[in-house]
Amino acid sequence: MGNTIRTFGHDDCFGVIWRGFRTAENLVDAGLYDRISEMFRSLYQLCTEFGWFLTSSTGDSPFGTRITYRYFLETCRAVFGDWMTEDIVYEGVRLTNLHFGADDPRVTNVVFVNAEFDPTRLLSITNYTNTFANAFVIDRAVVALDWMTPTDNDPEAMQRIQQEIEFYINLWVTDGFGPRSD
8 A cells, every 4th residue: 555655645635624725724725624624723733832743754654754754744734824933843842842841831620641552642741740640651552542532441551541631630729639529
């Protein structure tokens, strides 16, 4: 499959999304904005705060070396306008790291949850503990689905983390003084 994409995909493979919809305004005009507004919010945050883009620059992926940092900068520019430059991305990431403490945050009311085999965990906080915050890694998991409604069929590692999350949420809403009575 990777060879097929490399051979026949060329720029068509990656340009299809933006060919007819170069800006958010075009999506509104086409009546599609409501369906993908969450994608735009996420992309805006990636472009202006995180600068975190999954690339294939090693050449080992089915997409070859075509999904680069430059590709994502061009995507940000195509969607949000020419004002979205590399300097905007860089400065946004710098300010986000400054504000939140980068890889050593001083936060409360946060639970960081990652999956053991998820490569994105390397960009997250995986070891952190204070009175009102903690970090967990779900053993033997590829994706952290801790936000899903708990079920009896969840793996034991997931159930343990869900209990921890519930503990912290109760702690936060009661200011650390136990369950609310109201």
